[in-house]
Amino acid sequence: TVVGNLAYSLSQDGARVLVIDCDLRNASVHKTLQISNRSGLTNIISEFRDGVSIHSFEGVQDVQYDGGYPLSVITAGHRVPNPSEVLGSKRLAKFLNQARQEFGYIIIDCPPSLNMLTINSMTTANTILVPIQCEYYALEGLSQLMHTIHLVQERLNPNLEMEGVVFTMYDARTNLSTQVVENVKENLDTKIYETM
Secondary structure: OHHHHHHHHHHHOOOOEEEEEOOOOOOOHHHHHOOOOOOHHHHHHHHOOOOOOHHHOOOEEEEOOOOOOOEEEEOOOOOOOOHHHHHOOOHHHHHHHHHOOOOOEEEEEOOOOOOHHHHHHHHHOOEEEEEEEOOOOHHHHHHHHHHHHHHHHHHOOOOOEEEEEEEEOOOOOOHHHHHHHHHHHHHOOOOEOOOO
8 A cells, every 4th residue: 555655656757667566465556556466576577688678568557636647566376386486586677787777666565575576676675664563462562573684684785774664553632542652753763654
């Protein structure tokens, strides 16, 4: 939801935006943006070659809302790629390097688990925006994520920066939501967005 709304807002401001859904289990970007769930990501991982035009590539969908700039979307599809395709390939990184020439923003929706697609995304990304659900186990998952981010910064991508944290599913009527927000603010030394 955060990815869909952020991409929509940027495209309405005239930015060229590419959205990539790397959450193969949830694959919710297509639902948020109301488009079909083609196997774009799995096609990129298994088939992408240098020099191929991004828009001629099967699985890239262009969608336009309310007269804003067209938004390009690569959905996760239904086929989970073979782990060896993800591990042994730098196709996602090569694809992103080529896409950087054309798009002002490339937004990657990663799964909540720390799998190889998430690590590959962190390896090629400039910044990370972390959505935190206002629930009991949020802090436990956040500490694991922060540890992984530091490892990626040390070993794979020294240019990776923490964009900040945005709270999701915040319910002002519950003590739990308030406690999660306060706890994160006390224990995390990074930008925390006011918008929830």
